[in-house]
Amino acid sequence: MDRAAIIRTESERLAVVLAAAEPEATCPTCPDWNALDLLWHLTEVHWFWSQVLARDARTGADIGAIEEAKPPRPAAVAELSALREDSTGALLSQLARLEDADPRWSWWEPDxxxxxxxxxxxxxxxxxxxxxxLTAGLAVSAIAPEVAAGAVDHAVDVMWGWPPDPARYRPSAVVEFVAADLDRRWLVEVGSWTAPxxxxxxxxxxxxxxxxEVTVTAPVQDLALWAWTRGGSVSVTGESSAEAALREVVANGMP
Known part of the structure; x- marks a missing residue:
């Protein structure tokens, strides 16, 4: 998977779509945001991670210094668009010079x-x-199968598996995701974390x-969209209590 090409292409597509959208159009999957909020979000995300990589950030103090240096949100749309382009370019530049094994801070403690x-x-x-x-009222364009499968992996292994610290885990049910158009299956245990x-x-x-106890079947793109609470048409079959536990996990969204 050429991750740099995916980040570049998807970011450029986002920018083009939002440039043609109504600035105040509500993002249906993030209803607190409008089109310009979404553009700013990707801008600040790419700026932040470019700085984490460039500054060799390892500690909370390093992250605090980066947060203090964050540029203000531009008021003009043209300036915001230019900052998004620069921020994406800076992120890609840092990713190109570094290896996956190089240490850097992340919010996911295990990695x-x-x-x-x-x-x-x-x-x-x-x-x-x-x-x-979705904000612009357009049909969702294709996600490459390997990217969609990776997004399901990431949902299961990272986005749904982030516990409070400390916490006690209590399992509820085992579910299986089946990609109808790929030879891919995911066995997942759903439950809950209880904080002190x-x-x-x-x-x-x-x-x-x-x-x-529950099986979720769909083309892999739909599985990915469903797991990331971006829609997706899936078939869910199995025991009602296990299905309810699964839907609680998905409805809880991404941290």
Whole structure:
């Protein structure tokens, strides 16, 4: 997978779509944002991670310094668009010079490497491009099968598996995702994390064994969109209590 090409292409598509959209159009998948908010979000994300990589950030203090240096949001659309282009270019430049194994800070404690950033930004750019198309009232354009499958991997292994710290995990059910157009299956255990405060949050982890109580079947693009709460048409069959536990995980969205 050429992740740099995906990040570049998806970011450019987002920018083109949003440039033609009504600036105040609501993003249906992120209803607190309008079209310009979405453009700014991708801009600041790419700026931030370019700085994490460029400054060899490893600690919370490093991240604090980066946050303090963040440029203000431009008021003019043309300036915002130019900053987005520069920020995406800076991120891609840093990714090109670094190896996946090089250490860098990330919010995902188990993986403090450049590789995490490269993967995360592949799927974030893709899903925000989807957001842009939905905001503009356009049909969602194709996601390459290997990117969609990777997005499902990332949802299961990272985005749904982020517990409070410390926390106690309680499993509820085993489910299986089946890509109808690929030879790919994902066995997933859904449940919840309980924090010391008593607050429960639905979460999921990759399962190594177990008989699935629910099966979710769809083309891999639909599986990815559904997992990332961007729509997607899926077929869900199985036990009602297990299905309810799964839907709680998906409805909880991405952290």
């Amino acid at each position: 403090q490497t450049v590789g995490f950033t490269r993967r995360m930004q592949t799927y974030e750019a893709t899903m925000h491009r989807v957001d842009a198309e 405060t008593g607050t429960d949050q639905p979460r999921a982890v990759r399962a190594s064994a177990g008989q699935p």
